Amino acid sequence: MKKNPSCPGNPFASDSSRREFLHVGLLAGLGLTLPEFLKMEALGAQKTYASKEGVAKSVIQIFLPGGLAQQESFDPKPYAPSEYRGPFGSIPTVLKGERFGEHMKEMAKVADLMTVIRSMSHGEAAHERGTHNMFTGYRPSPALQFPSMGSVVSHEFGPKNNLPPYVCVPNVPNEFANSGYLSSAYGPFGLGADPARGNFKVRDLNLPKDVDEQRFNRRKSMLSTVDDHFRSLENSDALDSMDSFYQHAYKLISSQKAREAFDLSKEPEKLKLMYGKTQAGQRMLLARRLAEAGVRFISLTAGGWDHHDNIKTGIQKQLPSVDKAVAALLKDLNQRGMLDNTLVLLTSEFGRTPKINKTNGRDHWPRVFSVMMAGGGVQKGVIYGKSNALAAEPEENKVGVQDFAKTVYHQMGINADKELMAPGGRPIEIVDGGEVIKDILL
Incomplete structure (x- = not known):
């Protein structure tokens, strides 16, 4: 029987004669x-x-591919010149003196359930490299494929309740969401279907x-x-x-x-409407269901946010459904008593340029952007860090990808200084450098 030399220890890497x-x-x-x-x-x-289970028993990673503009979302600049401020206004949140972009009406109402980091920063302006950073906590290397956070969680804890420990909704979104130098046994289980579709059924089950x-x-x-x-x-x-x-x-x-x-038909119609019968809404509802059942790390994507042109239309079309779905997820988890042990992450690979460009869009900008964390032992109602007046640079409490990843692992009970074995027996730290952001933790 022919073996796959890339994974000699994996009995499932053989050709199909046995599986037939x-x-x-x-x-x-x-x-x-x-x-x-x-x-x-x-x-x-x-x-x-x-590793021993930490405060967060599950993580729901919501990734917005393309680069969500911080100015139109969590970090509006209402007093900046119009070419920096952008096409939209801002709205007050439930947190005194804090404002979100005008298309985040629902998240503004539940800002007291989350921590927003407005000083996230790295140096990778290409989509692939920025995505690699946010999924792995490492800068890309030509010599080594690093595992995603989901795969590390899978490696450290294994399955629970006969469910895969790491699930991607609807599919594995990019090559950096995989197991890297770890065995493919720790890779994600992609559903193979979108829960937003009316005839949604998970393949293989x-x-x-x-x-x-x-x-x-x-x-x-x-x-x-x-x-x-x-x-x-x-x-x-x-x-x-x-x-x-x-x-x-x-x-x-x-x-x-x-x-x-995996069966969304078990959810009441009222709850489906609360999340929204949209791509974002039904994916996040399924994510909550999987976390409730015992899946340790759920990664999902929603929309596309690479708004080089006409950012006004792009935001108007996509942000309201994501806003509604994220707010519903936080409220639903909170009402079920699950928020305290479920860590919700809302991230993108980078932000957008401070100034509107000639085609009424914003270009790639990794120097500063915003991410949201909620539940799983993270403080509620906190705005951490600060960008400068034009949303161009961190001004207070700069946060790097290593700090972010290390904090996620810490909340799950994983010591990110632990060394895993790469090919050739080379020990590699789960995260190289960085510090747990203790100021945002309970």
């Missing part, structure tokens, strides 16, 4: 998705994880119509026979653990509770 015996309509996709991340559960039985439970169980028995056959042909340690990986895969598929975690 398992094909019941759903396991065709599982061969490279579900069993890979479930591999870590079998490994977990032999490993004592150094449902038996096809022509496969009943009896037939499904026969295939499980067939797997045992096939395992014995391959084991007699190949004396491979990797194959010895293959049974357990597939058994966990079958356990997830056959578990009603696990499947229901």
Whole structure:
């Protein structure tokens, strides 16, 4: 059986001859998705994880790809000249003296549930490099692929409640959301479908119509026979653990509770409307549902924010639905008593230029931008850091990507100074440098 040299220790990196015996309509996709991340559960039985669960039991990472303008969102400059202020006004929040952009009416009402960092900064003005920073806490390197925060969480804690520890909604959004130098077993589970669609169903989790439970169980028995056959042909340690990986895969598929975690039809119509029947709304509602079921790290994207041209129209079209959905998520988590142990992140790869350009847009600007954190042991009703009068540079409490990542890991109970092993046995710190932002924590 041909092995994939890029991942010699992964029994699921072999070609499809073995998996063909398992094909019941759903396991065709599982061969490279579900069993890979479930591999870590079998490994977990032999490993004592150094990390212990922290205040945040789950993270919901909301990423706005393209670069959300700080001036039109969390850091308006109402007294700046018009060419810097932009096309919109600002509105008061529930926090005395603090204002958001005028299209953030709902988040302004729940600003007392969040911390806004207005002094986020890094030096990468290209989309790919900025995205790498925000997903990994590292600057890109030509020599090494760094793991995403979700993959590190997956590595440190493993699965819970028969659910994948790291889920991307609807799909893995970029190459930097993956497992990097860690095994692909710690990579994300992409849903393969968008919850905003009316016929939303997660791939791999449902038996096809022509496969009943009896037939499904026969295939499980067939797997045992096939395992014995391959084991007699190949004396491979990797194959010895293959049974357990597939058994966990079958356990997830056959578990009603696990499947229901992905089932938005269980949510009342009133709640769906509160989030909004939009891309952003339904993705965030599903994220809350997954966090509630035990998924440790949920990453989702919403919209596109690369507004080089006509930023007025771009913001008008996209920000209201995101504003509504994020506010609904925070209120919903708070009402369910989940906000204290669920860390919500709202980030982008960078901000936008201080001055409106000739095509009425803003260009890439990593020197200062805003991010939001809520729940998971983060203080409520805090504005941390400050940009200067034109939103061009940090003026107070500059925050780097290492500080941000280290704070997220700290809240989850992960010591970011811990070293993981890269290829060749090279030890690499989870985060190299930076400090936990203690001033924003409870």
